[in-house]
Amino acid sequence: MKHRTLNLRIRLASLALLAGAGVAVSSAAQAEEEKGTINLAYVEWSSEVASTNVIAVVLEQAGYEVDLTSLSAAAMFQALSTGDADAIVAAWLPTTHAEYMERVGDNVEDLGPNLDGTKLGLVVPEYTDVDSIAKLNDNADSFNGEIIGIDPGAGLMSLSEEVVDTYDLELNLRSGSGATMTAALANAINNEEDIVVTGWTPHWMFARFDLKYLDDPENVYGGAEQIHTVVRQGLEGDMPEAYAILDAFEWTPEQMGEVMLMNQEDDSDPQETAQQWVEDNQDVVEQWLNN
Incomplete structure (x- = not known):
């Protein structure tokens, strides 16, 4: 994300020369520099790629430099607790990331x-x-005796392991990534084959394919969850404006779904997609900035 801030400074400097207001713009650029860099960590889930890039663009719009770091779920929380990361907008609670x-x-x-x-x-x-x-056990052969999962450090995988134990499933839970899971799903649907995958909402796959959740009579996965913003201790004192923006950040599954679908287009770039969404939804963004 740093290159955008640099380009912004170059454009500001050029405008200053043309307008004869070099000193004023230089002061603004210096003030922007002094806001510092905020480090955002996230997991490579399509939902978190969308939300993290959107809030990164908004923080840049407020004058911060932003570093993004993709980590496993465990490493993401560890980085936050040690101060190596400043914030995440990717905590699924109260169940998935409770541990x-x-x-x-x-x-x-x-x-x-x-x-x-x-x-x-x-x-x-x-x-x-x-x-x-x-x-599932009665139909294990239809699913090739396996459940297609995502990255092994994800909270969803831990819950799915518990599901396998609770229901005494004879299907093997296969780890991978979000990308390999959706690729396997798409391939099975194209061939009209049965497949069972670990899934979550919001996710673009529900807009792309006709899917359904399997009933969970033992309620292992729990009810509906929320995605939380979590920051390191001390951020409010160090970066009060960034803290306020992160605190005000709130959107809907439909809005997140728009970004996730845009990210599935050929040659899409999550940063550019987030930039486009922010430009098209300034009324929403202003509520986060002017809290």
Whole structure:
């Protein structure tokens, strides 16, 4: 994200020369520099790629330099607790990331939800006859005896391991990544084959394909969750304006879905997509900036 800030300074300097206001713009650029750099960590889930890049663009618009670091879920929370990361907008609570939040304890501050209406579970194509996790063993051969998962450090995978144990499933939970999971899903649907994957909402795959969650009668995955913004202790004192923007950041699954779908277009770049969404939704962004 740094290169955008540099380009902005160059443009500001050029405008200053043309307008004969070099001193004023130089002072503005210096003030921008003094705001410093904020480090955002995130996991490579399509939802978190979308939200992290959007809030990064907004923070840049406010004059901060922004560094983005992609980490596993465990490493993301660890970086936040040690101060190597300043903030995340990717904490799924109260269930998925509960264990990580307990580990970091008083080293972080939970600013509350930035998105309501999430869901976790096992997902199959709408045409699949199976409707419940409890029926998977009876149809294990239809799914090649496996559940297609994501990265092994994800909270969703820990819950899915618990699901395998609770339901005594005979299917093997296969780890991978969000990208490999959706690729396998797309391939199965193109061939009209059955497949079961670990899934979550919001996710672009629900807009692209006709899918359904399997019933979870034991309620292992829990109910609807929220995605929270969590910051390191001391951020409010160090960067009060950035803290206020992060605290005010809140959007809907539909808005996040717009960004995620844009990110699925050929040759899309998450930073450019976020920039476009921010430009097209300044009324929403102004509420975060003018809190």
